[in-house]
Each structure stands twice: as C-alpha cells, then as structure tokens.
Amino acid sequence: MPVAITSYGIVSAHGQGLQALASELRAGRTGVRKLTAFPAEGLCSDLAAQVPVETKGDRALGLLKLAAEEALGWREWAPSPRRAVLLGSTKGSLPRVLDQGEVDPFAHLTAFLAERVRARGPVRAIGAACASSSAAIGAALQLIDAGVVDEAVVAGVEALHPFVYAGFHALKAMSAKPAAPFDANRMGLSMGEGAAVLVLESAGSAAANRRKPLGWIDGFGAASDANDQTAPHPEGDGLLRACQAALKSSQLTVKDIGRYHAHGTATVQNDAMEAAMCARLFGPKGIPVCASKGSIGHTLGAAGVLDLIGCLAALDARELWPIVGLDRLDPKLSIDPVTVIRQHEAPRALIATAGFGGINAALLVRRHDP
Amino acid sequence: MTAGISRWAAWTAKGVTIGGDPPELADGPLGAWAEAPPLSKIHPKARRPHPQARALVQLASVVLHDKRIEGLALTLGSASGSAGPDREFNEELTKKGLGFGGPSLFVYTLPSAPLGELAVAFNAKGAITTVSSGAASGLTAVATAIDDVDSGRAPAVLCGGFEWGTKADFICLFLIEAQGPVTITGSTGYGETPDGPRGDLLDLAAAVASGQPFSLTSADRLGFWAQIESMGEMQ
Numbered sequence: 370m371p372v373a374i375t376s377y378g379i380v381s382a383h384g385q386g387l388q389a390l391a392s393e394l395r396a397g398r399t400g401v402r403k404l405t406a407f408p409a410e411g412l413c414s415d416l417a418a419q420v421p422v423e424t425k426g427d428r429a430l431g432l433l434k435l436a437a438e439e440a441l442g443w444r445e446w447a448p449s450p451r452r453a454v455l456l457g458s459t460k461g462s463l464p465r466v467l468d469q470g471e472v473d474p475f476a477h478l479t480a481f482l483a484e485r486v487r488a489r490g491p492v493r494a495i496g497a498a499c500a501s502s503s504a505a506i507g508a509a510l511q512l513i514d515a516g517v518v519d520e521a522v523v524a525g526v527e528a529l530h531p532f533v534y535a536g537f538h539a540l541k542a543m544s545a546k547p548a549a550p551f552d553a554n555r556m557g558l559s560m561g562e563g564a565a566v567l568v569l570e571s572a573g574s575a576a577a578n579r580r581k582p583l584g585w586i587d588g589f590g591a592a593s594d595a596n597d598q599t600a601p602h603p604e605g606d607g608l609l610r611a612c613q614a615a616l617k618s619s620q621l622t623v624k625d626i627g628r629y630h631a632h633g634t635a636t637v638q639n640d641a642m643e644a645a646m647c648a649r650l651f652g653p654k655g656i657p658v659c660a661s662k663g664s665i666g667h668t669l670g671a672a673g674v675l676d677l678i679g680c681l682a683a684l685d686a687r688e689l690w691p692i693v694g695l696d697r698l699d700p701k702l703s704i705d706p707v708t709v710i711r712q713h714e715a716p717r718a719l720i721a722t723a724g725f726g727g728i729n730a731a732l733l734v735r736r737h738d739p
Numbered sequence: 740m741t742a743g744i745s746r747w748a749a750w751t752a753k754g755v756t757i758g759g760d761p762p763e764l765a766d767g768p769l770g771a772w773a774e775a776p777p778l779s780k781i782h783p784k785a786r787r788p789h790p791q792a793r794a795l796v797q798l799a800s801v802v803l804h805d806k807r808i809e810g811l812a813l814t815l816g817s818a819s820g821s822a823g824p825d826r827e828f829n830e831e832l833t834k835k836g837l838g839f840g841g842p843s844l845f846v847y848t849l850p851s852a853p854l855g856e857l858a859v860a861f862n863a864k865g866a867i868t869t870v871s872s873g874a875a876s877g878l879t880a881v882a883t884a885i886d887d888v889d890s891g892r893a894p895a896v897l898c899g900g901f902e903w904g905t906k907a908d909f910i911c912l913f914l915i916e917a918q919g920p921v922t923i924t925g926s927t928g929y930g931e932t933p934d935g936p937r938g939d940l941l942d943l944a945a946a947v948a949s950g951q952p953f954s955l956t957s958a959d960r961l962g963f964w965a966q967i968e969s970m971g972e973m974q
Contacts, residue, residue: 411838450928459849467829472819472905475871480961483929492929492963493879496820496850496869504868508883515890532829535837536845591866593813593858598786598846610864725846726855728867 370619371735372513373575373582375520376568378439379678380432381665382418382561386439390665391682395710397691399664401547401559407531414543417529418561418666428528429462432564433478436524440566441486450489453521454482455509457495457502459670463530482522482566490518496670498724499632500591501525502565503673503732507589509569519574525671526564533669534560540599542636548667549694550633550660551640551706558634561666565674584681587621587717587733590614594727600638601723605646608721611729612650615719619733623651626733627715628689628707630680632723633660634667635694643721644702655705657713659683663694673722677734680718684736689713742888743919747899748802749911749944750794757801761911761944768908769794776800782860789824789847791903792856795910799857799897802912812865812893813854815912816880816900816940818873820850823904857897865893873959875927876900877911877940882925882965884915900940911940913947921947927965932958935966943967 379386382400383393393400404417424431446452461474475494483492491512497504502525509521537543537560544557575582592614594607601608616622629651631643647658661679668675683690689711698706720732749761755772756762762770778785778793781800788796795815824847832840846852850869858867866887870880877900884898899912915923938946938955946953952971958964 409837411836448930454929463825466822466825472822472902473871473873474820474822476818476873476959476961476963479872480929480963483962489928489930491879491927492872493876493927494871496871497867498849498851498855501851504866507866508868511886511890511892515886531837532825532832532848535832535840536828536842536848538838539840539842539845541842591868593855593864593867595858595862595864597784597859598788598852598855607864724851725849726851726867727858728851728855730866 370514370588371572372510372586373570373572374567374584375570375575375580375582376440377566377678378436379565380420380422380435381563381675382420384421385435387678387682390679394661394664394679394690397693399547399693401666406529412538414545416547416559418559419529420562427462429526430478430481432528433524433526436564436566437482437485440568446486448487448489451519452486452488453490453509453512453518454479454488454492455495455505455521455523457505457525457670458527459498459501460533463532482524486522497730498726498728499669499672500722500724500728500730501670503722503730504591506673506732507591507730510586510589513571520568520570522566522568523674524566525674527562527669527671529560529562544635547694548635548663550635550663550692551698551702552695553697553699555635555640557636558667561668563668563671563675565671565678567674582737584737585735587735588615588619589732590618591730596727599725601642603642605642607727608646608723608729609649611731612719615731615733626656626717626719627713628657628659628718630676630718630720631658631660632721633662635662644704647704657689658704658706659689660692663692676720677732680720681734681736684716684718687712687714741918741922742885742915744913744921744923744947745916745919746802746804747913747944747947748798749941750798751909760948761941764907764909764941766907784859787843788856791823792847792853795853795901796856796860798910798912802914803861807862808895810865810894811863812887812896813857813863813867814870814880814884814896814898815854816870816876817850817902818871818876819902819905820871821848824848872963873961875957875959875963875965878957878965878967879927881913881967882927885923885925888915888917911944921969923967923969925967929962932956932964933966
C-alpha cells in the first residue's frame with residue numbers, strides 16, 4: 370500500500386508554494402482577513418482566507434493552474450495509460466453552471482489536468498463533500514495498489530464564490546471572527562479557497578524513475594455516519610470507522626500514529642465530534658491534535674489535499690505546529706491540542722476530513738526518512 | 740471476489756421499471772410513478788429533502804428491496820450533479836438577497852447530498868462518492884463499484900447515476916454484490932475510446948435484462964470513457 374508523494378504544488382491564503390504556507394503555519398499566523406472578492410454586507414461574516422493572487426476568468430481553473438505548474442512543470446510527460454487523474458472539489462467552476470448555462474462544473478478542470486500530464490488512464494472528478502480531495506487521494510491509492518496505474522495526479526480545488534458564502538451564512542456555520550478550532554468561544558468556520566496538486570507513485574515507479582519521495586501515504590479509509598445530512602454523528606461514529614479502515618489498510622495500529630491532524634472546522638458540532646472520536650480511537654492517553662483551518666480557512670473539497678501538504682511540512686520539520694486561533698481550549702473537549710511549536714519525532718500522522726451527508730475520510734501520511 | 744449485478748431499476752420521463760428493460764429516455768423531468776413508495780415509509784428520518792434526493796431514495800428502495808447490507812457503499816455518476824439545485828438556490832439569492840438563502844436548499848447544492856440522503860435512509864455506512872467524467876459518468880461509477888466489490892473494499896455498492904434539471908432527466912440504479920448473478924467487469928480511461936457498441940446506463944440496464952453477453956462503452960467529447968462488459972447471466 371505505501372504510495373510515494375513525488376511532487377506537489379499548492380496555492381493557499383498564504384500565497385503560492387509550500388514555503389509560504391509552511392512558514393505561516395509554523396509561525397501560527399492566520400490568512401483569514403477581510404473578504405475583498407465580493408461584498409458581504411448583511412452576512413454573518415465578512416472574513417475569508419482568500420488567495421492573495423489575481424487570476425483571470427475562471428477562478429477555480431486559475432488556482433488549479435497555479436498549483437499544477439508548481440507540481441508538474443518540472444517534468445516531461447509522455448502519454449501513458451498507466452497514469453490517472455483524480456480531482457476533488459465541491460463546486461468546481463460554479464460560474465459555468467450559474468452564468469454560462471452549463472451543467473458540469475468539473476469536467477473541464479479534470480480534462481485540463483489530464484491534458485497537462487497526458488494521462489490516458491482513469492480520469493475523473495470525485496465528490497464527497499468536504500472530504501472530496503481526500504476521497505480522490507483514496508481513489509488514487511486504490512488504482513495504484515490494484516496495479517491499474519503506476520502513478521496518479523491528484524488535485525483539490527475550491528474558489529470563493531458569493532453563492533457558497535451565502536449558503537454557509539444560511540446554515541449559521543460561519544464565524545464573525547477568524548475560525549478558532551477547539552476554542553471555548555469558537556463560533557464557526559472561516560471560508561477559504563485554494564488548490565493543491567500531488568503526484569503519487571507506486572514505490573516501484575518512483576524508484577525506477579529515480580524520483581525522490583517527499584513523503585508517503587500509508588493508508589486510506591472512508592465511511593459514512595448514515596445519521597444526518599448536516600450534523601456529524603455526535604460521537605464521530607463514521608469518522609472512527611474511516612480512521613480504523615485507514616489503519617487496517619496499512620496494517621498499522623494507533624500506537625504507530627504520532628499526531629492527529631483534525632478536520633477542525635471550528636464549528637461547535639464538528640470539533641466536539643472529533644474530540645469524542647479521538648477519545649474513542651486513541652484512548653485516555655490521547656495524542657497531539659493539530660489543525661490548519663484557523664490559518665488557511667476551510668477550503669471545502671480541497672481541504673484534504675491542502676491539509677496533507679501542510680501536515681507533511683510539519684512532519685518533515687519534526688515539529689508540531691500550533692492551532693491558529695485556539696486561545697482557550699473548550700473545557701468540554703478532552704484533547705491535547707498543540708498551541709505552541711513542539712519538537713516531535715514521530716513520523717506518521719492521521720489526517721481526518723468530514724463533510725455534509727455524514728461523509729468521512731482518513732489518510733495516513735508519513736514523512737520520508739532517507 | 741467477483742462482482743455481479745443483482746438488481747436494477749430505472750426512471751425516466753416515460754416512467755419507472757424495476758428489473759427488465761428500462762423505460763425509454765425522453766425529454767422532460769421524471770414522469771409520474773403512481774406506485775412510488777411513500778417517503779414516510781422508507782425514510783422516516785427525512786426532513787423535506789430536495790425532490791432530486793427524494794426520487795433517488797424512492798428508486799433505491801425498490802432496488803434494495805428491504806435489504807439492509809452492512810457496509811453498503813454508494814457511488815453515483817452524474818454530469819449535471821447539483822446543477823438543478825444550484826440554479827434554484829441562485830434564483831433564491833437573486834430574488835431575496837444574499838442573506839436570505841434557504842439553508843435546507845443549500846445543503847442539496849452539493850453533488851454528494853442525495854447520496855447522504857440515501858445513506859441516512861438505508862443505513863449505508865460504507866464509502867460515499869459521486870463521480871463526474873462528463874457523459875461517461877454513469878458507467879464510470881459502475882466500473883468504480885465493480886472495483887470496490889472485486890477488491891473486497893465493499894460487500895455491496897448501490898451505483899449507477901442520475902441527471903437532473905437537464906433536457907432528459909433520468910435515474911438508473913444497480914446493486915452490485917459479490918457473486919451477483921450478472922458478472923461484470925469495468926474499465927475507464929481518457930483519450931482514444933475503445934472500439935465497440937456505445938451506450939449509457941439505460942443501455943446497460945437493457946443489456947443486463949437481456950441475459951446475454953455484452954460490451955458497452957460511454958464516451959465524452961472531452962476524452963473521458965468507460966466500458967462495462969459481461970459474459971451474461973451466470974447459470
């Protein structure tokens with residue numbers, strides 16, 4: 370199962386590239402600022418983790434191109450039926466549907482990537498609410514594991530749009546202040562946007578092509594709560610089964626995990642669910658809990674792949690990075706949240722994502738130790 | 740494991756068929772279904788679901804036929820996805836203002852929302868995903884479901900697809916299980932489409948109903964393709 374990450378590119382609220390993201394995450398700084406992409410008068414928030422880069426036309430495609438160039442631009446791509454492309458997003462290029470009369474906001478994004486890397490293997494967009502790009506990584510792992518392809522390009526992308534912003538306002542899920550995961554006074558999420566692209570390869574393919582692994586994905590699991598359309602299962606039943614499935618797929622146990630990288634949206638229900646789930650999975654001893662949405666906002670379908678890249682950077686630094694926005698832990702939550710930089714040698718993280726419809730996905734990620 | 744189709748049903752503007760040949764695809768929204776199971780009976784936890792999700796739950800109930808499958812996974816393909824609810828929510832925002840969209844409608848603007856409804860209705864606790872690859876979305880979802888059952892990742896998958904708010908709406912669902920009676924294989928790709936008869940989910944339902952061996956390929960103008968093949972019904 371271990372699949373090598375041999376390249377990545379990212380654009381987030383902290384700008385373009387891993388360095389920009391990693392330095393801000395490490396320093397505990399937030400990219401949540403006053404929203405300038407569109408007016409938000411009358412809404413419960415006017416904040417967002419907006420990518421500080423101008424793009425022309427289709428915003429989702431523009432963000433995807435920025436991340437893709439960083440991840441893919443250094444390689445020559447010969448056509449190959451043993452290369453897949455998987456894209457995770459909730460709304461893709463929404464203006465194509467709302468303004469241009471099209472019905473499919475994903476196909477041209479996926480096709481762009483497929484043409485860029487001349488993929489001739491499986492190519493598709495995956496929808497799994499806010500776990501979409503984690504599910505896309507899972508699909509890539511399964512294709513590589515089954516020997517259908519040698520490598521897969523996986524992307525997550527989400528662009529800010531008034532439609533989505535108004536929707537989360539309607540759900541009363543957004544915070545008037547920057548998101549504060551696991552905080553006693555948390556009020557909800559901060560919307561974000563961004564894109565990230567990964568190249569995943571079988572260990573054999575990476576070795577044969579002399580491409581140095583930047584990290585490893587050891588396992589994946591997915592499961593549904595089957596409980597409610599919007600509210601997570603209060604005890605994290607589905608997320609627990611997703612995490613257990615990820616461990617089983619990698620033949621690891623909780624003792625092999627050094628940190629839990631939470632979905633951590635900063636909504637009252639999500640964070641309580643994850644704390645309950647952590648207690649069930651890791652037991653009374655607990656585990657350090659990290660989260661990045663206080664810094665880069667909630668990028669919805671792109672969250673899984675953005676979280677993975679940020680988490681891998683912290684694993685590489687052999688550190689735990691603070692949860693941005695967390696000032697005072699909610700006393701009802703029995704977790705060990707990271708609030709200041711800590712030295713931490715353990716090489717593996719469990720990364721969680723959860724979404725509407727009770728959809729959950731978990732990834733096991735490991736730094737590359739030469 | 741060998742994946743096979745055990746049950747299927749289809750709904751178009753011309754009506755509903757359960758097993759057997761599907762109804763003809765015709766322009767317009769889904770037709771009337773007089774015998775449609777009442778939502779209160781099949782999905783007591785429902786809270787005003789969008790008509791798209793309601794229709795999927797109703798058709799799924801006849802495919803699952805009161806079966807409760809531990810770890811049932813859901814994979815549906817759709818090119819239009821949530822385009823219908825998207826336009827409805829956008830109209831609401833345009834009419835009432837950005838701050839006055841309905842939260843219950845917004846939830847259904849996620850392509851995966853109808854699958855979440857199915858999961859709650861039928862206690863499906865496996866993986867849930869929608870698949871989008873243009874006109875090949877439906878057969879791609881079936882091919883993905885076959886992989887999931889063949890590999891043992893899921894004991895059964897409710898798969899197929901739907902188009903909603905399009906010129907010709909339809910829903911076509913299949914239950915794929917290990918050792919299902921109509922053994923099938925699937926593959927997907929991008930670029931040059933394999934030779935062979937073209938077809939979509941409704942053609943797949945007709946081919947399965949025939950009990951004969953078949954090969955069907957869906958292709959999209961952008962380059963996506965999916966192929967489903969069967970040696971026919973196992974005796």
